[in-house]
Amino acid sequence: MSKSILLIDDKEEFKDDFKSTAQRKGYSLAWGKSFEDLVNKLPDLHLNITAIILDIKCLLKNDQEIEKEDFIGTALNYLNRNFPALPRMILTGDEKALENIKLFYNTDTEDVYKKEPKELDRLFKKLEEHYSNYPSRILTYDENEIKELIKKGESKKLEFKSSIQFCVREQIVNKDLRFESFKNLAAFANSDGGEILIGVEDNTNIIGLENTDYNTLKEPNKQDSFRLLLDSLVESYFGNSFQKNLENLKFYSIEDKTICRITVKGKNHSPIFIKKRDKSGKNYEAFFIRSQASARELKGAEKDIYIKAHWEINE
Numbered sequence: 001m002s003k004s005i006l007l008i009d010d011k012e013e014f015k016d017d018f019k020s021t022a023q024r025k026g027y028s029l030a031w032g033k034s035f036e037d038l039v040n041k042l043p044d045l046h047l048n049i050t051a052i053i054l055d056i057k058c059l060l061k062n063d064q065e066i067e068k069e070d071f072i073g074t075a076l077n078y079l080n081r082n083f084p085a086l087p088r089m090i091l092t093g094d095e096k097a098l099e100n101i102k103l104f105y106n107t108d109t110e111d112v113y114k115k116e117p118k119e120l121d122r123l124f125k126k127l128e129e130h131y132s133n134y135p136s137r138i139l140t141y142d143e144n145e146i147k148e149l150i151k152k153g154e155s156k157k158l159e160f161k162s163s164i165q166f167c168v169r170e171q172i173v174n175k176d177l178r179f180e181s182f183k184n185l186a187a188f189a190n191s192d193g194g195e196i197l198i199g200v201e202d203n204t205n206i207i208g209l210e211n212t213d214y215n216t217l218k219e220p221n222k223q224d225s226f227r228l229l230l231d232s233l234v235e236s237y238f239g240n241s242f243q244k245n246l247e248n249l250k251f252y253s254i255e256d257k258t259i260c261r262i263t264v265k266g267k268n269h270s271p272i273f274i275k276k277r278d279k280s281g282k283n284y285e286a287f288f289i290r291s292q293a294s295a296r297e298l299k300g301a302e303k304d305i306y307i308k309a310h311w312e313i314n315e
Contacts, residue, residue: 003027003131006045008038008075009055009091010067014115025124034059035074046083047138050131053123056092056112076110085137087130089123091115139253146252146259150197150204154293157194159184162201163212164229173216182237182274187288187295188264189245189272190310194290199259208257223251226260237274245269271307 003026010033019029057067093115113119161181167174188194199209217225247263276286287303288295
């Protein structure tokens with residue numbers, strides 16, 4: 001886990017000095033000089049930084065030259081609204097600005113430090129506390145993110161599956177169930193991408209892999225075994241080149257129940273087919289797309305028209 005911080009301060013000289021201090025203490029530094037930079041940088045950085053450090057007076061936009069006293073209020077309101085769990089620390093070299101902030105914010109709960117050596121030492125000690133709490137903060141963020149995703153229900157880009165190969169009703173291994181998950185991966189790859197959450201029932205109940213697919217795996221490290229199973233099935237159904245269109249697998253523990261998140265990045269560079277057994281027992285190459293909340297098979301002319309419209313096919 002890397003030690004990183006984001007500093008928003010329009011004084012480059014202070015930034016350079018602070019960066020040197022941070023590096024001596026093992027921290028890497030990302031920097032911006034305005035509220036505009038904060039808004040542009042933070043969405044990509046917030047899960048990778050220990051804390052954000054704000055100058056009490058700063059620019060609102062990069063094309064401004066004069067610091068704005070309402071910067072800190074604007075920044076704190078933005079953080080409260082969008083990143084409430086991210087630790088923030090305020091720096092000031094301005095006594096008047098410090099008095100002003102006390103009128104609007106509780107300085108007992110907001111960490112405010114003067115730009116003085118002793119105060120900066122105190123700041124870095126506090127940073128170490130935030131660093132030690134980083135894993136639990138990220139876990140909480142992930143839990144909330146996945147809960148909100150589940151709450152929205154199945155959609156054109158989201159599918160729930162209790163398991164890959166475990167029949168919940170009969171409590172037995174059923175490898176025929178594999179097709180149901182992988183036809184949805186094919187459908188996402190033939191559309192605009194999407195995600196499957198394994199360990200979640202259609203009614204949004206979190207059943208967890210512990211109660212489904214983990215029962216089908218013999219090895220003690222269930223998560224690693226499940227990864228290997230999925231890798232093997234991807235190769236079997238689509239070939240290894242399909243991995244390029246998959247994000248890294250993510251596992252979440254929600255109320256002591258594990259969910260696996262499989263993400264298809266977007267439409268594949270070529271149509272994806274999957275072997276399906278017809279009523280007579282013969283296999284054929286089936287083509288699926290994603291409709292509003294399920295995988296839909298296209299056949300005949302409908303399939304040909306869709307493929308021609310979405311890929312350049314040399315006839």
